[in-house]
Amino acid sequence: MRVAVPKEIKNNENRVALTPAGAKEFVKKGHSVFVQQAAGEGSGFSDETYQSAGAEILPSIESIYETGEMILKVKEPVGQEYQLIKEDQLLFTYFHFASNEPLTQAMVRSKAICMAYETVERPDKSLPLLVPMSEVAGRMAVQKGANYLEKPLGGRGILLGGVPGTLPAKVLILGGGIVGTQAAWMAAGLGADVIIMDVSLPRMRYLSDVMPKNVKTMMSNEYNIRNLIPSTDLIIGSVLIPGAKAPHLITRDMLQYMLPGTVLVDVAVDQGGCIETCQPTTHENPTYTIDGVLHYCVANMPGAVPYTSTLALTNATLPYALELADNGWENSCIRFPELKSGLNIIKGDVVYQAVAETFDLPYVPVSYYINHH
Template sequence: MLVGVPKEIKNQEYRVGLTPAGTRELVGRGHQVLVQKDAGAAVGLPDEAYVAAGATVCGDAQEIFARADMIIKVKEPQAVERAMLRRGQILYTYLHLAPDREQATDLIASGAVCIAYETITGPGGGLPLLAPMSEVAGRMSIQVAAAHLEKPAGGMGLLLAGVPGVAPGHVVVIGGGTVGTNALQMAVGMGARVTILDTNVERLRHLDLIFGNRITTMFSSAHSLERCVASADAVIGAVLIPGATAPKLVTRNMISTMKKGAVVVDVAIDQGGCFETSHPTTHAEPTFVVDGVVHYCVANMPGAVARTSTFALTNATLAHAIALAGKGWKRAMSDDPHLRAGLNVCEGQVTHEAVAKALGHKYVHAEELLA
């Protein structure tokens, strides 16, 4: 199979979908790899490293999309990229389709086989291709919150860790999954006062066993959210419903009760965000202010630490890329129900139930297209 790796073109996105090490694995199995010039340069992976691994480097994305049987990317294809997709071509990347009707419409029209990292499941449960970026984003969320609480960044001028004689800041984390747990780890390590909310009492019990009296756990309800958000210096939105639009748990009214100069970080913004006041931002202009509260809603947070993120992501995505290249998408998905869960759009049909529901499209079981 000819595997194509275009350079990412989303605003300030520096990650790359395949490393030279991954290239070597594919080439060693008899596949061809075509990489766009400078695709990995921003993260210290020069063209020469890809060539040494057996890849061919080309000058433009048009050639890659025209020739490749499978496109491996990081972020969802932009409009110019979607226009180059063709029927039967495999697209293997993050998609986050539920809040993005325009992208979904274009992918359906393309007839391509669109596999989303974020809905591929794992044998032990969870979302193993989303997990590494959730780990990065969760840890970054506290780093970002601490930076934007500083006065020059628009915050209230608070040191999240505090100092002797001055209380630390209060961090509220909504959601106890991978993002929330990693945010907890960073916030606790920094010395902040931390509260986490979740509707899963077993998860809260587990976090309590890990962090003990260094955190406060609370069952998430409208009442507990109102109280916690109002008292917070920083709120981390870490809510996920796989494939679906994130629920708007924090209302505009709750935001209005927060301290002036407080910070909210909406890590769920890829799936539409869990704050009613959120809208996607970029690394170029990462924040906006609503009712005196600084909102950080960058839709590709891990792109800011692109080198770490590239290696963490490709460690997780390579095995499925090898299976798709070696078997073709139909056999690979027939053999692996976890990979099959990643099929979101295929040959003009929506094949993920949560995505179909969010977009109001007919849902077609992936098995029907594999039969």
């Protein structure tokens, strides 16, 4: 199969979907790999390292889409890529369709096969291709939050861990999934006073067992959130409903009860955000302030640490990408049922229910294309 890797063109997105080591694995199995010039530079991989791994460097994004049978990306295609995508082409990347109607409509029109990293779901409900980036984003959320709590950057002027004789910062984490768990570890490690909220009692029992003593668990509901926000310094939103829009747990009216200089970090912003006042920002202009409350809502946080992120992401995606190249998407989805849940759009049909419902589009069950033989 001809596997092609474009250079990411989203603002400040420095990750790349395939490392030279990954390219070598494809070549070893007899596939052809095409990488756009400078695609790996932001992550620290030169064109020469791809060439020595057996990949061919192509000069433009047009030549990449023209050549590839499978397109490997990190982020969803942006406007200028829409018309380059061909019918029956397999796109394997993060899509987050539920928060982007123009993208959804464009992919329906393209008649391509869109397989989304974020909805590949194992029988135990784990999301193997979302986990590595969630781990990065969860850890970064605390780094960024700690940074923006500094006065010159617009925060309250409070040190996350405090020092002897002063109280540490209070951190509230909404959602006890991968992002929330990693954020809690980081915030606890820096010495903050952490509360992590979730709606699942089994999950909270687990967190209560594994977390250090400065992390408390609490049932997530509006009453508890309203009680805590007046005394909280940093709030991290990490609620995920796979493939669907995140619910608003922090509403506009709650901001008036927060201390001036409180910092909100919404990691769920690429799925619509769980903080109502959150609008996607970029690494160039990461923050804005509403009612004295600082919002950090960068939609591709892991893009700021591309070397770590690219390695973490490709560790997870490569086995699936090799499987798709070896056996084609139909057979691969039969061999690995979790890939079937990754399918969002096939040849113009929306086959992922949450996406169809979000935009009132006709829904075609994926079994129409893939039989359970």
